[in-house]
Amino acid sequence: MTTVHLGMPVVAPRGVGHLRGDESFPDAARRALADTQLRRNLGKATGTIRAKRAAVVAEVPDWEELRDAGAALKTEAMARLPELLEQLEASVTAAGGQVHWARDAHEANAVVTELVRATGADEVVKVKSMATQEIGLNEALADAGILAWETDLAELIVQLGDDKPSHILVPAIHRNRAEIREIFLREMGRVGLAAPADLTDDPRRLAMAARAHLRRKFLSARVAVSGANLAVADTGTLAVVESEGNGRMCLTLPETLITVMGVEKVVPTWRDVEVLLQLLPRSSTGERMNPYTSMWTGVVPGDGPQAFHLVLLDNGRSAVLADEVGRSALHCIRCSACLNVCPVYERTGGHAYGSVYPGPIGAVLSPQMTGVEDNASLPYASSLCGACYDVCPVKIDIPSILVDLRRQHVDAARETSRLPGPEATAMAAASWLMQDPQRFGRAQRASRVGRLLARGEHGLGRRIRSLPGPLSGWTSARDAPAPPRETFRQWWARARGGRS
């Protein structure tokens, strides 16, 4: 890869938003793994969505061709990104909207805060949006004295519980019905209409409580903030795909609509929407079609919001685009199929990843957006099993990107640190030994000293129950095999006389 230092795009700034965790993945995961309720909730939820997705994907005879089409249109869109964004700006402007360009989270938050202030409103309703979570918009608005109400049911649960989202599509996946009931009873009354005192954990009762609580917000709010699933460059049309209809309320009732969208969501034409809207619902909720697809183009007099603002957000995306291996992570349509099949995500949940983008896609997207040094443990938070790549509707080769991010991390450490760490030393030593079969053979014979560790074990399959140093992580839960009396190469030389 060529390295270009001049004019390289900048990564997402520190100190704002939610792309960086407070601790490393292994540390956060250790705590999550000990939470038995979390493990049960996640195992049940991901298992259910996985099965639903598999069933509806199996119904589509040309699913693989659809994936190819999705990957191709996203590749084209990313290759033509500057041109498409300018075309989108022209289309949205022509339709009566206004476009704002935000280099990073600070700029996007400032633009939205100013736009809300200009309306005189002191509260906004929000349709679930990953981009506004990414930039920490709610906190920025709160600093300006503006209250932001999340209206997506799961997002409401997260907000009322003073919690963080743990899944791209189902942000409250880590909560079960009993926990949700407690949160509603405890918190709803403090910020609006209280939940009925006799609330049970019946899903219908919980939904009705949320509905009554949210209706008041919808009817009083004058400004809405949304994200977008996609934007069509040649028509200036924006789209939000959702299940509850709460997004539709946000997008149609208030006077002013402000949409914050990552620049990678632009597609060239309407025909591309056909492909993505077939891929997305089946991959995400396991539905043939999602219940609500809202589309709007600028402003229509007398119908819906009379002021529309589109904030185009970079926040490290151009840096991702500059990486020839990692750039396909920008193809992501936020379906979360990769989270639901990931054996790591299923056990640790989303919070362990630190970033608002968890799971396999988060493990490749977050380190690229922040620079790998700020999310250095995420590329290693995978066994490289490849289940994510198989289900990705736009064929993002997540395992290959993870491997390349690990390389970037190691290469960067090589350049910045004076002395290599224990791992780098061990890797260099292993490489040196294995470059020469004689050296390797000697090292193999020396490793037989490990047989001493299996002392006291008898018979076949002698096992080592405790290894020293960095290898103790292995024997904390697993026995290790004792080195054999004779390596294969020794046997071959003895039995076959070195014939080759």
Next chain:
Amino acid sequence: MRIALMATCLADTLFPDVARATVTLLERLGHEVVFPPEQTCCGQMHVNTGYQREALPLVRRSTRTFAGYDAVVVPSGSCTGCVRHQHAMVAERYGDAVLAADARAVAARTYELSELLVDVLGVEDVGAYYPHRVTYHPTCHSLRLLRVGDKPLRLLRHVRGLELVELPDAEQCCGFGGTFALKNADTSTAMLADKMRSVLTTRAEVCTAGDASCLMHIGGGLSRLRTGVRTVHLAEVLAATG
């Protein structure tokens, strides 16, 4: 057919029975097996842990070692995957186009054991006898990187005396993942616990797979818990004649 054995550094060093079984099996089927002693390691651990620069000399050695053979057999899905999907990539990263081309040529003739048997040699009944209750774990790289599909199962179904029982949630990763097992030992162990539970529900005596590395992990857990279930590589099952 003259077949070169890539024993893999792991089997060579820690599980020589796996490589010996591969030799026994292929010779029984009438083929000549050679072990080029210049081989060491494919470099997968280095590549997958981020040490591509350190992997480059290993890629070079592996490619040179196996360049002259018509067929190379590997008793490992993940090492085959490394040869096929990573060797040329590493060579290209460091600007060695000749090595990349050579690596691609070797990769095209390199086969995981079940691929060699079913696709190249055209056999499903290898004449084995293994009177045990066995469950098969499809390792991730053989399943998703190589797409071996049901080839190992077809081979196992022809083994006389063998009672094959289906592994629940078979396609879930066992949690090994190379250095993942050390760097994320807790998560790796949680994945292992679920895999062991699946294995135990089958009431099998033996859990088999095409990768000694995953079996070292699963077997290490089964042994620690004194489950009485052992792990045996697919090559050893297929080589057995009682």
